[in-house]
Amino acid sequence: SSLCFWILVWISARVSKYSFGLSLQIPSPLNFLLLPGICLLNLSDASNAEPSVPVSKDNNPKTLLLVWGLKGRKPPDCWEYFRISGCTITGDRRRYNEADGVLMRHWDVVRDKEAPLPLEPRLPAQKWIWLNFESPTFSLRLWEYEGIYNLTLTFREDSDILAPYGSLIPNVLSDTFPQARFAHRLKSSSDPRPGFVAWVVSHWTDDLERVHFYNHLKEYIKIDIFGGAGTILPEGKGSVVKMIRQYRFYLAFENSQHTDYITEKLWNAVRGGAIPVVLGPSRKNYERFLPPEAFIHVDDFNTVQELAQYLLKVKDSPSLITMHLSWRKDYSLYFATWDEHYCTVCKVVRMRKGKIDVVKNLTAWFYS
Secondary structure: OHHHHHHHHHHHHHHHHHOOOOOOOOOOOOOOOOOOOOEOOOOOOOOOOOOOOOOOOOOOOOEEEEEOOOOOOOOOOHHHHHOOOOEEEEOOHHHHHHOOEEEEEHHHHHHOOOOOOOOOOOOOOOEEEEEEOOOHHHOOOHHHHOOOOOEEEEOOOOOOEEOOOOEEEEHHHHHHOHHHHHOEEOOOOOOOOOEEEEEEOOOOOOOOHHHHHHHHHOOOOOOEEEOOOOEOOOOOOOHHHHHHOOEEEEEEEOOOOOOOOOOHHHHHHHHOOOEEEEEOOOHHHHOOOOOHHHOEEHHHOOOHHHHHHHHHHHHOOHHHHHHHHHHHHHEEEEOOOHHHHHHHHHHHHHHOOOOOOOOOOHHHHHHO
8 A cells, every 4th residue: 555655665764864873784774664563565456366256246345254263252343443344254164155255374274173174165256365473384284275275464574464473653653553552652761671681482492593592692691581491471461571671682583584484572572672682584684674773683793602792792881772772762563463464354355356366386485
């Protein structure tokens, strides 16, 4: 949409300003992908898809989306919460033959022994949407689902529907987005913190790159471990962020390295006011989601020891702390909800009525 276009242009100019005068050698990014939760990037009416499936004669604008794994959750009212009209969400599989679209989470489909996929014949105009927030490394048996989906909803920028784990909204544009009222206003405080470096981790195997990197880093600095592999945090949604607020740095290490796979690990650090130390895709990839000085990438240093030395230097330098945190005063952090995902998908299904879309080479694309 044109709205998303202007956001990208404004933020690109903003980042170019940020990239000057930094003590680190950080390349100036081409642009930012700071969006209000979800942005439809690849679904213009100028699609290559041909309108070869006839639309119903009564031209009924109402659209029914079946969420295959909703299982008892109350469906959202898309108009009341997101001002998306003509959309009804259901988790009732008995309405399969009425549905204009079926949203299927890959993890649910792979694990559902009773009905991994709909057993009844598929309606000619019905769209199946592939939803996946897991990394390619841990997305099982992708090859079994080639050629059956029509649209994708993932964290990847080149998905049909982009749904990043988190996104930044410039405060000067907050009046533009209804979702901004649900965003978390960031503070740029550089006040002292009692803790140095923290990491929350539960999935621990020695063959993971992040575990290998941690084993080297801990030789030079003290790192406090929380989660299943360390000190257990209290139950509750906000316990991780509450802990992070006590630390200057947080290790936002992804379980695998793939394009755009930047998860809540980064955004928890941002919300908690710590400086994220990231291990994941390239620095350039991260710079499409937040300003270049907002994080420290492990690839910024030739050795693990150099990284450790820099963290120690920043810890004792008010000016370097300010450099890494001052950007925060201009942004708010937004997390899209599952309900918003459902309503947005329903909107897209309505937009694509009468058009045929087929996701080809799902496995090759997701691993690329």
